[in-house]
Amino acid sequence: MTPHRVLVMGSNGLLGQKVAETLVRGTSAVITLSSLEDGPVRVLEPAEYVKTDLTSKKDVKNLVARAEPDVIINCAAITNVDACETERELAWKVNVGGVENIIEAAQRTGATVVHVSSDYVFDGRNGPYTEEDRPEPLSYYGKSKLAGENILRASGLPYLIARTMILYGFAPGVKANFVLWLIQSLEKGTPVRIVDDQIGNPTLADDLAYGIIRGLDLGKTGIFNIAGRDIASRYDFALRIARAFALDESLITPIKTAQLRQPAPRPLKSGLITLKAEVELGISPSTIEQGLAVVKNQITRGARRAADSAPVPGQPHTRGRG
Numbered sequence: 633m634t635p636h637r638v639l640v641m642g643s644n645g646l647l648g649q650k651v652a653e654t655l656v657r658g659t660s661a662v663i664t665l666s667s668l669e670d671g672p673v674r675v676l677e678p679a680e681y682v683k684t685d686l687t688s689k690k691d692v693k694n695l696v697a698r699a700e701p702d703v704i705i706n707c708a709a710i711t712n713v714d715a716c717e718t719e720r721e722l723a724w725k726v727n728v729g730g731v732e733n734i735i736e737a738a739q740r741t742g743a744t745v746v747h748v749s750s751d752y753v754f755d756g757r758n759g760p761y762t763e764e765d766r767p768e769p770l771s772y773y774g775k776s777k778l779a780g781e782n783i784l785r786a787s788g789l790p791y792l793i794a795r796t797m798i799l800y801g802f803a804p805g806v807k808a809n810f811v812l813w814l815i816q817s818l819e820k821g822t823p824v825r826i827v828d829d830q831i832g833n834p835t836l837a838d839d840l841a842y843g844i845i846r847g848l849d850l851g852k853t854g855i856f857n858i859a860g861r862d863i864a865s866r867y868d869f870a871l872r873i874a875r876a877f878a879l880d881e882s883l884i885t886p887i888k889t890a891q892l893r894q895p896a897p898r899p900l901k902s903g904l905i906t907l908k909a910e911v912e913l914g915i916s917p918s919t920i921e922q923g924l925a926v927v928k929n930q931i932t933r934g935a936r937r938a939a940d941s942a943p944v945p946g947q948p949h950t951r952g953r954g
């Protein structure tokens with residue numbers, strides 16, 4: 633089933649931009665993009681952009697009535713795990729209430745709904761996990777992502793749940809993900825402490841976007857783990873980032889998760905087994921080095937574009953937002 637009309641929620645975020653870009657380049661579908669801000673971070677013609685707050689039932693209903701999608705891909709969420717722990721009401725409102733609003737609006741048209749979930753639905757005692765393993769979230773973020781999954785599964789709508797983890801990549805104006813943050817820190821010569829007891833597969837956002845769209849094209853439903861090929865500790869990942877970007881790896885010191893005293897508990901021995909997605913969707917997720925090479929290329933092109941469009945020649949420009 634190649635979708636004819638697609639609505640992307642959270643289209644200004646990292647994954648949202650990658651999904652929107654992949655759709656606009658690769659399909660003839662009518663695409664509507666939507667996020668919290670007044671306008672799109674990047675104009676992707678011919679897609680239309682409509683500002684929408686996911687937590688407003690009325691706005692979501694109006695958006696879905698306007699877009700008439702046969703597929704809704706929800707990339708919007710509160711993704712800051714510690715903020716979810718301390719601001720629980722907001723986390724629930726967006727990560728669960730938002731999914732409820734989408735489901736309610738989709739029920740009028742019978743649209744397929746895509747929910748992007750996380751390895752944080754697991755406790756990290758015995759990863760890596762398959763789609764069949766029993767979720768046991770430790771954090772409020774993990775609980776909210778699992779609740780979103782469960783509501784969708786019980787909705788009666790056709791659905792695709794893509795579980796992923798440690799999402800990284802480059803796109804205009806995105807919040808600093810682990811890779812972008814580390815590059816910025818090391819470029820400035822700032823020493824960083826990185827945990828060596830959290831294990832999982834870092835995932836290139838472009839690969840996840842492609843996997844989701846491939847699943848839709850093939851008419852797949854159900855849960856799919858879509859994550860990077862390599863499982864590594866965060867510390868190992870950081871060293872590999874430093875090497876890929878020729879930065880000073882001696883600035884990186886290993887520490888334990890417990891030393892950070894973060895508000896939200898983290899799954900430690902995590903990771904997602906992607907065999908089902910590889911076989912059923914025919915995808916081949918990037919290794920860490922392949923993914924970092926893609927990011928490096930995108931940063932270089934982004935900096936070149938920013939330099940070309942800079943109002944004052946020679947004025948320094950920043951990486952990340954803007």
Ligand SMILES: NC(=O)c1ccc[n+]([C@@H]2O[C@H](COP(=O)([O-])OP(=O)(O)OC[C@H]3O[C@@H](n4cnc5c(N)ncnc54)[C@H](OP(=O)(O)O)[C@@H]3O)[C@@H](O)[C@H]2O)c1
Nearest residue numbers: 642644645646647668685686708709748750796797798799
């Ligand atoms: N990042 C990871 O490592 C990771 C790991 C596993 C799973 N995931 C899941 O993957 C998905 C995409 O993550 P991401 O890293 O691409 O996230 P992101 O870059 O933080 O993007 C999320 C987007 O949602 C928007 N949003 C937040 N509240 C909203 C609301 N009330 N109404 C409309 N839009 C709203 C945000 O807008 P503002 O920026 O204006 O707030 C942002 O554009 C999420 O479902 C996340 O839970 C992420």
